[in-house]
Amino acid sequence: MGExxxxxxxEAIAEAAIRVGCDAYFGYPITPQSEVMEYLAAEKPEERTGMVLLQAESEIGAINMIFGAASAGKKVMTSSSSPGISLMQECISYIAGAELPCVIVNVVRGGPGLGTIQPSQxxxxxSVKGGGHGDYRLLVxxxxxxQEMSDHVKLGFDLAFKYRNPVMIQSDGVIGQMMEKVEFFDPIPRSTEIQPWATLGRKGxxxxxxxxxxxxxxYQNEMHNHFLQEKYRKMEMDEVRFEEYNCEGKLDYLIVAYGCSARVSKKVIEYAKNEKGLNIGLLRPITLFPFPKLQIEKLSKNVKAILSVEMSAGQMIEDIKLTVGKGVRVEHYGRYGGVVHNPEDVWNGFKEIFLNE
Amino acid sequence: MTEELIIAGFGGQGVLSMGKILAYSGIMQDQEVSWMPAYGPEMRGGTANVTVIVSDQEISSPVLNRFDTAIILNQQSMDKFESAVKPGGTLIYDNNGILNHPTRKDIKIYCVEATDEANRMKSPRSFNMIVLGAYIKIKGFLKYENVISGLKKSLPERHHHTIPENEAGLKRGMDIVKEISI
Structure with a gap:
């Protein structure tokens, strides 16, 4: 820790990649995450740590380079935004099937298709249900x-190697483009350890x-799938991460939101208290998979209803509904297609949905 | 103390760098900061804006639609953001190219003739520093020396020889800003 x-x-993603001792970054530029590679190129990671930086011919090229380098037991990373991440899905399924560690960053923009370059969730x-084919999960x-953009690169590699599983960091255009204070972890030297499973050529x-x-x-493949499923259940047991905000005391409502929407919701909680005397708690999933089911279920028991806030037409709400069952009212609010909801949008949405205003 | 600010104008006026200097100045006095630019079609259409928050507390939403202060540097931004100032808030603008002047009576309005002054100083690039000087004079929560350290932090070393010119701009802005009564 320091300055x-x-x-x-x-830029924090890129600096964290160098500091975490990443062996290689392969990528292809796309708004709103082009600063990742721009920063890396300016920093000359090949001089700082010996890390390889390579602009691939396409996102498909980049993710296949990740597949190859991860097979050699190396710490490798890529980043892109929505359409680029879609292109990578075939290979992400292969990487999950082959049980290889890597970190993939998605700075999400509005879709579908080429959509817009503006933020979205x-x-x-x-990310969560498996964008490619087959029964696999990413740790998301x-x-x-x-600050968390930096912290999650480090955490992401720890988890990727712990489970030999790809980790997805799902960010959005707001978090990618905004500047805030960040305090970096101390640099970790690149590992010289040879992974016992790595394919490096048979020596001796x-x-x-x-x-x-x-x-x-x-039948063999079913066995392999059983093994993968056990791994995902273990993640569900051990790796759930979340933040509770304003959840102490008697709550009227609960908001569930992640990323940029969680930040916006914190302001909404302030509005609700000042204007209506309502006490709203926020549960912010830090891991989208595994999803913080137990905590949401626990909090849902003492509130009138739950609002899922997400810059989408309503995706995470499905997981909340699966978690709390039919006894609890769960609604969704979100602007989407690249429009970022501001605190007033969400507060007005809240009032319309729950207070009939 | 929490200051929620928008700076809006044309691309090339130094809107984003002004925001960056303010954010660094906040850091220099141990405050929390966030800086959120418009990076989409607005930027590509020639107008630029940035939301800057400086606070003693943890910052919640980096995305806002109501502001304590709006610094407005062209007509399009005036049309869009005059109404976004909170009642009792502050609007600071450069009158160059402004045809429809602000009309609200429930906010404080200040004018800084930064374009004209920068030309008079034969230093058009000092434009945004003149505006920034006006802002720090009016709002008063950023110490002058912290703004100077913020400026040094946000400029790459190779541009540090421009600091005296920038400082001159800041000081001029502090001198010439005037309140407008509606």
Whole structure:
């Protein structure tokens, strides 16, 4: 820890990648996350730590380079925004199937299709439910500040290697483009440790390592799937992360929101207290998968209703409804397609939905 | 203390860098800060704006639609943001190119003739420093020396020789800003 810097979220991601001892970053530019590679290029990571920085020919090229370098047990990372992340989905499924660690950052923009370059959170389904084919999960982190953009790169690599699983950092154009104070962790030297599962060429008589996501025998493949599912259940047991804000005492309502929407909601909580004397709590999932089910269920028991705030047409609300069942009223509010809801939008939405105003 | 501010004008007027200097100045006096630019079609259409928050407390929403202060540097921004100033808030504008002047009676309005003054000083690039000087004079919560350190932090070393010119702009802005009565 040391000096406090003023930085964009995207730049914090890049600086954290160098400090965490990343071996390589492969990427392709796209708004609103182009500053990640711009910052890396200006910083010359090959001189600072020996980290490789390579602009691939496309997002598909970048993610396949990640697949290759991760197979060698290296700490590797890419970042993109929604349309680019969609292009990567086939290979992300392969990486999950082959159980390789890596960190993928999605600075989400409005869709569908090329959509807009403005912020959005409408990639929740893609990140959380598995955007590619097959029964796999990503561990999904949702930073809500520039500080967390840095912290989650470090946490992301820890988790990726702990579970040999790809980690998705789902951010949005607001968090990527805004500048805030950030205090970085001390640099970690690049690892020289050889992963026992890595494919580095057989030197001497070491046993053969095979990295693949293909198994033609369905029974074998089912076994492999069982193993993956056990891993995901373990994540659900051990890796749930969340923030509770204003949740002490008697609550009238609960807002569930992550990333930029959680920040906006904190202001809404202030409005509700000042204008209507309402006490609203905020549960901010920091991990979108695993989802903080137990905490939401616990808080749901003592509130009139829950509002899911997300810059989408309503994606996370499905997980909240699955969590709390039919006994609790759950509603969604969100501007979408690239429009960022401001605190007044959300407060007016809240009043319209729950207070019939 | 929480100051929620928008600075809006044309691209090239130094709107974003003014915001950055303010954010750094806040850091210099141990405050929380956030800086959120418009980076989308607005920027590509020639207008630029940035929301800056400086506070003694943790900052909640970096996205706002009501502001304690609006610094307005062109007509489009006047049309868009005059109404976004909170009642009792402050509007500071440069009258250059403004045809429809502000009309609200429930806010304090100040004019700083920054474009004209920068030309008189034969230093057009000092434009945003003159505006910034006006702002820090009126709002008073940022200490002058912290603004200077903020300026140094936000300028790359290779531009540090421009600091005296920038300081001259700041001081001029502090001198020439005047309150307008509606």
């Amino acid at each position: 406090i810097k003023l930085m964009k979220g995207n 409408a990639d929740y389904f893609q 982190l949702a930073p809500d500040s520039v 008589m070491r046993k053969k390592n095979v990295i693949t996501s293909l198994d033609l025998d369905p």
